[in-house]
Amino acid sequence: MRLSFITKQTFINLWTARIPALIAVFTIGISLSIVIGMSLLGYKAINSFDLFQDKFEIEVFLHPDLSREEILKVQNELASINQIKMINYVSKEEAARIFKQEFGEDIYEILDENPLPASFHIKLYKQMTHPGIVENVAHRIEILPGVDDVKYHKEILILIEKYFRLFSLVGTGVIFALLIAMNILIKNTIKLSVYARRKQIAILQQLGAGGLFIRLPYIFEGIIEGALGGVFAGFLLHTAFRAVNFSVQYIFDISLEFSPIIWTVAISAGTVMGLLSSNRAAKSFMYLFARDDY
Amino acid sequence: MMIECKKLTVNFGNGEGIRNINASFNEGEFTLLLGPTGCGKSTLMRVIYMDILPTKGHINIRKWDSRKISKRQILHLRREIGIIFQDFRLIENLSVFENVALPLIMTGHSRRIIKDRVEVILDEVGLLETWHQKAGSLSGGEKQRVAIARAIVKNPFLVLADEPTGNLDPEAANTVFELLRKINSLGTAVIMATHNYGLIEDTDYRRIYMENGSLMDL
Ligand SMILES: Nc1ncnc2c1ncn2[C@@H]1O[C@H](COP(=O)(O)OP(=O)(O)O)[C@@H](O)[C@H]1O
Ligand SMILES: [Mg+2]
Numbered sequence: 001m002r003l004s005f006i007t008k009q010t011f012i013n014l015w016t017a018r019i020p021a022l023i024a025v026f027t028i029g030i031s032l033s034i035v036i037g038m039s040l041l042g043y044k045a046i047n048s049f050d051l052f053q054d055k056f057e058i059e060v061f062l063h064p065d066l067s068r069e070e071i072l073k074v075q076n077e078l079a080s081i082n083q084i085k086m087i088n089y090v091s092k093e094e095a096a097r098i099f100k101q102e103f104g105e106d107i108y109e110i111l112d113e114n115p116l117p118a119s120f121h122i123k124l125y126k127q128m129t130h131p132g133i134v135e136n137v138a139h140r141i142e143i144l145p146g147v148d149d150v151k152y153h154k155e156i157l158i159l160i161e162k163y164f165r166l167f168s169l170v171g172t173g174v175i176f177a178l179l180i181a182m183n184i185l186i187k188n189t190i191k192l193s194v195y196a197r198r199k200q201i202a203i204l205q206q207l208g209a210g211g212l213f214i215r216l217p218y219i220f221e222g223i224i225e226g227a228l229g230g231v232f233a234g235f236l237l238h239t240a241f242r243a244v245n246f247s248v249q250y251i252f253d254i255s256l257e258f259s260p261i262i263w264t265v266a267i268s269a270g271t272v273m274g275l276l277s278s279n280r281a282a283k284s285f286m287y288l289f290a291r292d293d294y
Numbered sequence: 295m296m297i298e299c300k301k302l303t304v305n306f307g308n309g310e311g312i313r314n315i316n317a318s319f320n321e322g323e324f325t326l327l328l329g330p331t332g333c334g335k336s337t338l339m340r341v342i343y344m345d346i347l348p349t350k351g352h353i354n355i356r357k358w359d360s361r362k363i364s365k366r367q368i369l370h371l372r373r374e375i376g377i378i379f380q381d382f383r384l385i386e387n388l389s390v391f392e393n394v395a396l397p398l399i400m401t402g403h404s405r406r407i408i409k410d411r412v413e414v415i416l417d418e419v420g421l422l423e424t425w426h427q428k429a430g431s432l433s434g435g436e437k438q439r440v441a442i443a444r445a446i447v448k449n450p451f452l453v454l455a456d457e458p459t460g461n462l463d464p465e466a467a468n469t470v471f472e473l474l475r476k477i478n479s480l481g482t483a484v485i486m487a488t489h490n491y492g493l494i495e496d497t498d499y500r501r502i503y504m505e506n507g508s509l510m511d512l
Pocket of ligand 1: 306308310331337
């Protein structure tokens with residue numbers, strides 16, 4: 001009968017303080033959906049950044065009239081650069097084949113002679129794909145004898161670096177701020193609930209009730225508010241994903257798939273949040289020894 | 295010996311409280327605690343259920359010693375003592391049944407045992423028909439009888455009653471006092487603080503007089 005009594009108390013408490021409880025649920029829902037939404041976007045961004053880093057190449061074009069030995073010498077020089085992970089030689093013939101692949105035209109049919117130079121395609125180690133480092137490496141390669149030109153997507157690199165850093169900084173900041181805000185909100189709602197029942201709590205303590213017996217209704221209250229906030233967050237995310245997918249998908253090639261796991265994540269995150277925040281709050285206004293200031 | 299006080303002192307920091315009390319109380323005894331307002335009756339009772347710990351001296355209640363008792367043991371002590379106050383201290387938005395059942399609910403008894411037990415006790419205090427009513431809706435006399443039911447539902451070895459008739463009309467006061475006498479006649483010790491000399495004049499219970507926080511030697 002203990003558990004059913006505690007459960008009943010929980011719902012009585014929730015019902016008597018239904019306005020603050022509703023406010024808490026809505027605010028938790030909004031905050032949680034922002035936190036989860038931003039985390040998902042962050043995850044996507046990290047993935048695309050990863051993909052970009054994987055694909056990132058520096059092209060090193062060689063003088064047209066280098067001998068085999070001279071080409072090998074350039075390759076050896078390149079191999080001695082620490083930041084470089086992979087070197088791929090692309091001969092004139094191969095360049096022509098790639099050209100055909102990409103543009104659908106045979107270079108020999110347009111021109112008599114193949115004007116495409118031989119080149120090295122270089123991949124750097126992932127952690128080296130920062131504008132400064134890449135520029136440095138490119139510069140070292142440029143001055144090698146036999147190298148005609150060095151090309152890479154400098155602007156994209158700089159853009160990504162700049163926004164990625166800004167995004168992750170702001171994102172982390174916002175996520176933390178919202179987590180703290182939710183924590184404070186639940187704590188205060190529960191504290192209010194406990195405070196409103198301080199007399200009842202004093203009576204229970206005089207009767208010798210255990211701490212958990214007294215606290216559990218308030219902890220359950222926090223858990224329910226958190227879980228309902230999670231449900232609301234899931235609903236908000238679901239709606240937001242549909243809207244975003246509809247309008248943005250074709251521009252950025254980011255398709256946000258709303259997986260049912262998001263429901264699970266939102267509700268469990270809300271529940272854990274509610275538990276952690278209310279457990280501490282439920283201990284306020286509980287005194288083993290009676291006070292006169294009620 | 296059920297309770298033994300040795301040089302028991304509670305100092306509230308403003309010079310008030312109780313001083314240097316040496317007293318003992320026996321199992322099954324009915325004791326009347328008498329004296330003017332502010333003489334320290336409530337304070338002595340609060341020390342007995344360890345709502346306050348002594349500043350000096352000590353008190354032993356059965357196996358519990360105020361000098362060594364832990365928080366958990368304080369809760370166990372309170373579960374074995376019934377307490378009745380002048381202001382009833384019921385949870386007004388709960389039903390009469392729930393109020394009386396509380397001491398059994400919190401210790402994890404089954405619903406069937408609780409219902410049977412509460413039924414017997416409510417019948418004893420004459421409130422069986424108020425079972426479903428909210429405690430807040432009862433009259434003062436009824437509230438105090440609910441409080442008595444709540445105090446004895448757990449079969450305490452001691453009932454503390456701090457001015458239990460202070461807020462009641464003479465008839466209700468009489469009923470409450472008679473109930474306490476009945477409880478005592480069934481073997482439970484009762485310590486009752488009161489001003490109501492009319493109520494107790496025909497009884498030969500042990501009387502303890504207090505004045506200015508000390509026991510008066512008679
Ligand atoms: N919590 C408290 N803080 C300060 N003084 C108190 C407190 N409780 C009681 N007192 C003082 O201790 C003395 C004894 O009070 P009390 O035990 O309530 O007397 P009684 O119950 O006999 O009327 C009184 O002078 C009272 O003012
Ligand atoms: Mg008093």
